[in-house]
Amino acid sequence: xxxxxxxxxxxxxxxxxxxxxxxxxxxxxxxxxxxxxxxxxxxxxxxxxxxxxxxxxxxxxxxxxxxxxxxxxxxxxxxxxxxxxxxxxxxxxxxxxxxxxxxxxxxxxxxxxxxxxxxxxxxxxxxxxxxxxxxxxxxxxxxxxxxxxxxxxxxxxxxxxxxxxxxxxxxxxxxxxxxxxxxxxxxxxxxxxxxxxxxxxxxxxxxxxxxxxxxxxxxxxxxxxxxxxxxxxxxxxxxxxxxxxxxxxxxxxxxxxxxxxxxxxxxxxxxxxxxxxxxxxxxxxxxxxxxxxxxxxxxxxxxxxxxxxxxxxxxxxxxxxxxxxxxxxxxxx
Amino acid sequence: xxxxxxxxxxxxxxxxxxxxxxxxxxxxxxxxxxxxxxxxxxxxxxxxxxxxxxxxxxxxxxxxxxxxxxxxxxxxxxxxxxxxxxxxxxxxxxxxxxxxxxxxxxxxxxxxxxxxxxxxxxxxxxxxxxxxxxxxxxxxxxxxxxxxxxxxxxxxxxxxxxxxxxxxxxxxxxxxxxxxxxxxxxxxxxxxxxxxxxxxxxxxxxxxxxxxxxxxxxxxxxxxxxxxxxxxxxxxxxxxxxxxxxxxxxxxxxxxxxxxxxxxxxxxxxxxxxxxxxxxxxxxxxxxxxxxxxxxxxxxxxxxxxxxxxxxxxxxxxxxxxxxxxxxxxxxxxxxxxxxxxxxxxxxxxxxxxxxxxxxxxxxxxxxxxxxxxxxxxxxxxxxxxxxxxxxxxxxxxxxxxxxxxxxxxxxxxxxxxxxxxxxxxxxxxxxxxxxxxxxxxxxxxxxxxxxxxxxxxxxxxxxxxxxxxxxxxxx
Numbered sequence: 001x002x003x004x005x006x007x008x009x010x011x012x013x014x015x016x017x018x019x020x021x022x023x024x025x026x027x028x029x030x031x032x033x034x035x036x037x038x039x040x041x042x043x044x045x046x047x048x049x050x051x052x053x054x055x056x057x058x059x060x061x062x063x064x065x066x067x068x069x070x071x072x073x074x075x076x077x078x079x080x081x082x083x084x085x086x087x088x089x090x091x092x093x094x095x096x097x098x099x100x101x102x103x104x105x106x107x108x109x110x111x112x113x114x115x116x117x118x119x120x121x122x123x124x125x126x127x128x129x130x131x132x133x134x135x136x137x138x139x140x141x142x143x144x145x146x147x148x149x150x151x152x153x154x155x156x157x158x159x160x161x162x163x164x165x166x167x168x169x170x171x172x173x174x175x176x177x178x179x180x181x182x183x184x185x186x187x188x189x190x191x192x193x194x195x196x197x198x199x200x201x202x203x204x205x206x207x208x209x210x211x212x213x214x215x216x217x218x219x220x221x222x223x224x225x226x227x228x229x230x231x232x233x234x235x236x237x238x239x240x241x242x243x244x245x246x247x248x249x250x251x252x253x254x255x256x257x258x259x260x261x262x263x264x265x266x267x268x269x270x271x272x273x274x275x276x277x278x279x280x281x282x283x284x285x286x287x288x289x290x291x292x293x294x295x296x297x298x299x300x301x302x303x304x305x306x307x308x309x310x311x312x313x314x315x316x317x318x319x320x321x322x323x324x325x326x327x328x329x330x331x332x333x
Numbered sequence: 334x335x336x337x338x339x340x341x342x343x344x345x346x347x348x349x350x351x352x353x354x355x356x357x358x359x360x361x362x363x364x365x366x367x368x369x370x371x372x373x374x375x376x377x378x379x380x381x382x383x384x385x386x387x388x389x390x391x392x393x394x395x396x397x398x399x400x401x402x403x404x405x406x407x408x409x410x411x412x413x414x415x416x417x418x419x420x421x422x423x424x425x426x427x428x429x430x431x432x433x434x435x436x437x438x439x440x441x442x443x444x445x446x447x448x449x450x451x452x453x454x455x456x457x458x459x460x461x462x463x464x465x466x467x468x469x470x471x472x473x474x475x476x477x478x479x480x481x482x483x484x485x486x487x488x489x490x491x492x493x494x495x496x497x498x499x500x501x502x503x504x505x506x507x508x509x510x511x512x513x514x515x516x517x518x519x520x521x522x523x524x525x526x527x528x529x530x531x532x533x534x535x536x537x538x539x540x541x542x543x544x545x546x547x548x549x550x551x552x553x554x555x556x557x558x559x560x561x562x563x564x565x566x567x568x569x570x571x572x573x574x575x576x577x578x579x580x581x582x583x584x585x586x587x588x589x590x591x592x593x594x595x596x597x598x599x600x601x602x603x604x605x606x607x608x609x610x611x612x613x614x615x616x617x618x619x620x621x622x623x624x625x626x627x628x629x630x631x632x633x634x635x636x637x638x639x640x641x642x643x644x645x646x647x648x649x650x651x652x653x654x655x656x657x658x659x660x661x662x663x664x665x666x667x668x669x670x671x672x673x674x675x676x677x678x679x680x681x682x683x684x685x686x687x688x689x690x691x692x693x694x695x696x697x698x699x700x701x702x703x704x705x706x707x708x709x710x711x712x713x714x715x716x717x718x719x720x721x722x723x724x725x726x727x728x729x730x731x732x733x734x735x736x737x738x739x740x741x742x743x744x745x746x747x748x749x750x751x752x753x754x755x756x757x758x759x760x761x762x763x764x765x766x767x768x769x770x771x772x773x774x775x776x777x778x779x780x781x782x783x784x785x786x787x788x789x790x791x792x793x794x795x796x797x798x799x800x801x802x803x804x805x806x807x808x809x
Contacts, residue, residue, distance in 0.1 A: 015521040018779070025787040033791060134800035159339045168794040175795050176745035 034167020037178065041141055041171055044181035049174060051198050052093065056107035056142060061089035064108065065198075066101040067120025069094040070248040074120065074295050077197040079304035086115060090198035097132035098125060098228045103139050103149040105235055110148055117236050117243045118307070123250070123279065126229070126260035128220045133157075140170035155224055201297035202290035206251065210283065211292045214255045221259060229264065233271045242315070245275045246307060249282040249299075251292045276310055278303070334374045336584040337538055337799075344371065349591055353519045360517055364490050364592065371495040379457045382420070383493065389416055390467045391488045397474045398481040406475055413471045421464045424456050429661030459499040461658055463492050465623055470506040472627055479507045487513045496588040500581050502599040502619035509594070517593040529774070530587030532789055533760075537580030539797030541753040545573035547798065548750060552740055559737030563728055570718055571711045572754050575604055578617070602761040604710075607702040609675040612710060620658065624651045644680060648673045659717070664725065668717045675709060749796055 044050040055064075063086050065075045071092025080088040091104055101119065108114065136156040143153050143164055154160055163169050171178070236243035245268050247261065261277065268275035281303070282288050288299030295303055334341050348367045355363055373380050393413040400406045422430070428451050435449040470491070473479040482488040491509050552558055552566040579600040589596045599619050606612035613621045632647035639646065649670065656669020679686075690698045712729075719725035741747075763769060773785035 012521070015524075018783070022783050022787065025784060026790055029787060029791045030794065033795070037795075137800055157339075163339065163799075166794055168791065169799075172794065172799060173749070173796065174745075176748045177743070180744060 031167050034169075034171065037168060037171035037175060038141070040178035040182050041174060044178055047177065047181045048093070049177055050181065051091070052104070052138060053141075055089065055091040055104050055198070056146065057111075059089045059091070059108070060087070060112055062086035062115040063088040063118070064105075064114045064116070065090045065092055065118045065120065066105060067092045067118075067248075068096050068122055069294060070122065070250075071118075071120035072198070072200050073202050073290070074248045074300050074303050075118065075199065075307070076201070076297075076300045076304045077199050079301060080308060083305070083308050084116075088197070092120060092198070093138070095131075095135055096138070097122070097129075097135065098225050098232065099132060099136050099152050099155060100139060102228045102232045102235075103136075103142075103146075103152045105232060106148045106152075107142065107146050109235055110146075113241050115242060116311075117241050119232065119243065119245050121245050121247050121261075121264055123247065123252075123254065123258055124216055124260055126221045126225045126263060127217055128222045129217065132222075132225070137172070140164070140172075141174075143170060152228075199300070201300060202294055203297055204290045205296055206286050206289035206291055208292075209251070209286065211252045212255060213252055216256065216258065216260075219259075221263065226263065226267075230267060230271075233267065233273055237271060237273070243273050244307075244311060245273060247277045247279045249278050249280070249288075249295065249303060251283065251286060251289050253283075274311075274314060276307070278306065281306065334371060336581060336588075337535060344374075345588060345591070349524075352592060357516045357518055361486055361490055361513055364495075365486055365493055368490070368493040368495040368498065372493065372498060375458050375499075376455075382457055383463070386417070386420065386463070386467065387485070387489050387492050389413075390471065390492075391482070391485050394471055394474050394481040394488070395483065397471060410471055410475045414468065417464050417468050417471075421460060423452070424454055424460055426657075426661045427452050459501075462501045462503055463498065465503045465620070465658075466505075467492060469503070469623060469627060473506060479510075482506070482510055484513075494589070494594070496585040496592075496594075497596055500578070500585065501617075502582060502585070502597050503623050504596055504619065508597060512594050520593065523590050523593050527587040527589075527591035529786060530583050530590060532587075532786055532793075534580045534583030534585075534587060535793050535797070536753075536789055537576040537583065537757060539580075539793055539799065540749075541757050542573050542577035542580060543798035544749050544753055544796070545569045545576070548746060549573065555740075557737075558731065558735065558740055560732045560735040562737075562740040563732045563735065565739070567711055567715055567728065567732070569750065569754075571604070571707065571714055572757070574714060574717075575600070576753075576757060602765050604707060604758070605703055605761060605765050606706050606710075607699060608679055608706055609672065609709065610679055612706055613672070613676075620655060624655055628654055641680070645677050648676050648680075652676070662720070664716050664719055664722065667722070668713055671713045671716065675713075753796065 041049065042053060044053070061077075063077075063080050063084065065071050065077075065088070069092065072090060072094060073092075075090050075092070077088035077090050080086065091101075091108075093100060105117070133156050136153055139149060139153050140160075142149060157163075233243060245264065265275050265277075282295070282299065285299075288295055288302060290296040290299075334344065352360055352363055352367075369380060372383060390413060393409050393416075396409045397406050397413070400409060431449045431451060470479070474481050482491065487510060490513060491504070491506060494504075494509075497504055549566055549570060552562055558566075582599040586596050586598070597619055599617060601615040601618065603612055603616035606615050629647045629651040632650055633643050636643035636646060652669040652673035653666060654669070655672065656665045656667070659665040659668070693701075715728050716722075716725045719728065760774070763772065773781065774789075776782045776785070
């Protein structure tokens with residue numbers, strides 16, 4: 001009786017009805033705005049968000065380059081296309097880690113197999129870093145239509161699938177970028193970063209010298225990243241794709257033995273995958289850099305040629321394939 | 334457990350459900366268990382420390398009250414101060430003190446081979462808040478303004494109550510303890526009002542503070558930014574600190590309200606203050622009023638024979654305490670001293686400013702005052718945010734001397750920043766000046782009000798930063 005009186009006194013049925021109505025409004029708004037955001041996101045035709053969609057859903061390039069900003073700004077697809085006579089796409093994305101690269105690769109392999117995959121390996125790739133988990137959020141728009149990448153997205157947090165009940169959440173923070181790309185405000189701007197190549201050149205020239213780093217950001221290695229790295233290699237070896245792992249040049253001198261690099265090299269050796277460390281290649285050429293870590297456009301041109309030279313020099317298979325027949329290569333293009 | 338995490342909301346929902354399902358006489362005990370679990374989630378070993386603080390201060394509070402003679406009361410109060418300040422100094426200030434002592438010794442003697450005895454301990458989260466809270470409790474008993482709490486569970490709840498445990502407000506015993514004596518029953522208004530407050534807190538924290546933080550990090554990570562960029566970033570930092578801290582406080586107050594408790598307000602639209610005295614009546618009120626009651630007033634009264642100088646002296650000491658309360662670093666002390674200088678200046682120029690105000694139109698004078706106060710706060714926050722004095726000077730120098738173009742991270746970033754700060758300030762301006770009679774969020778029409786809050790939540794989903802955010806004030 002007491003409880004019933006309390007319920008009556010507080011007018012709880014009416015309160016619950018109002019709460020229900022409030023959440024219904026939220027649900028309807030979330031659904032409608034989320035659907036609009038989804039439409040805007042997948043109807044962009046340029047820009048950094050579009051490049052992810054293009055990489056995962058559209059590209060058929062024979063050579064695909066994976067990695068973070070060092071991949072995106074260091075490998076000029078035009079150079080690869082001219083010298084290797086193969087279509088090339090740069091799928092590198094600023095600030096991303098192996099989680100992102102592996103997800104894009106999985107999405108890609110579901111559709112077709114590229115002939116050559118180049119993975120640009122960051123010096124501290126295996127170090128524990130919460131940011132690399134946070135940045136998995138850029139894959140959220142693909143959660144619904146790409147079941148093959150869901151396990152990677154769930155590494156972000158065990159609660160992610162509950163958050164994804166919201167239709168807006170996967171498109172968090174991209175509303176203005178998507179909208180601007182849809183209304184095509186940039187149509188008169190030179191499209192030097194369009195999805196056709198993925199490559200984004202940096203034009204500035206570095207005026208300072210070498211930076212020195214005495215200790216890694218984190219001494220602890222992340223087992224998730226190590227496992228993903230192995231999976232990345234396995235995925236590339238299984239369908240007959242040729243994988244090359246490359247460390248890009250930088251103007252940073254590391255005063256310590258890098259555990260990530262050593263471990264990556266060992267794993268690559270175990271899988272018989274070529275591993276090229278070019279980190280000290282341009283130490284005396286600051287003019288090729290835009291900052292300590294990134295090559296500028298000229299640097300990218302020189303470096304792309306260097307990578308091609310190395311691949312052609314060390315791997316006779318590629319040359320043979322190129323010279324004699326493109327159709328001999330497996331792949332559902 | 335971050336107040337903006339999904340874990341927190343699961344914790345809040347389940348603990349609220351259990352709270353209101355229990356008979357009201359058991360709810361206080363339930364709260365203390367829930368609060369202990371909350372603190373254990375941060376770090377289980379912290380609970381031992383806080384249990385020691387609760388038990389010792391509970392006993393000392395009773396002893397202070399029971400003592401018949403003044404000197405006995407003083408002795409017990411001294412013991413409590415020794416324990417509380419000792420713990421605070423040990424965890425928060427030891428390394429700072431030792432470092433500076435060794436540097437001082439190094440100035441006068443040959444190079445020493447002994448290394449300073451630094452401690453490798455982690456500051457328990459919220460320590461500064463609950464230590465100050467307990468100190469005020471014991472001083473109030475000593476002064477006879479409150480009675481010592483005889484129920485250890487009530488006293489424990491006063492210290493441990495989880496919404497205010499980590500980032501305040503620094504609650505007063507005379508406001509909080511009486512609420513525990515009343516029977517707490519379910520009131521839907523508490524849930525609704527608490528929910529609204531939490532929604533605002535989330536907006537300020539996720540949409541405004543964390544969004545600015547991304548821009549800030551990008552700007553200050555690169556050296557040689559242009560003066561205009563640095564100026565814009567420092568202005569934004571003022572909004573960021575306000576949105577971050579007041580947003581967190583809103584979530585704390587909203588949570589407490591849901592449990593049927595009213596905590597003290599910590600912010601009253603401080604960015605609309607007309608001078609620095611006004612600012613400190615609106616900014617981190619629980620700390621400034623604490624310092625006012627337990628440091629400034631006693632010092633000014635004890636030295637009243639000094640006249641104006643007593644006020645200046647009390648201001649310098651009080652604001653040095655406010656500065657160092659924020660952290661064991663010289664930049665915080667300097668920040669506090671700057672505030673004291675500003676308040677001394679205001680005391681000296683009070684008459685002149687009054688004369689000037691009479692010669693100008695009130696609206697113009699008022700707005701100019703707000704602008705100058707805001708700029709001074711922004712300037713002092715440069716020192717607050719810098720890790721070294723040199724860094725602060727580089728930023729100030731850069732603002733006036735660095736040429737170059739404005740750092741642009743695209744239209745999207747600016748739209749997010751402008752909309753976020755705009756909504757927050759429009760809400761504050763409306764609350765302060767009641768410019769418009771129509772209000773979305775306080776509208777008497779239920780549908781308009783609820784729709785406004787629904788839109789607010791949707792905007793948080795669209796524009797909130799959900800990853801990697803840490804509350805700036807956690808460091809204190």
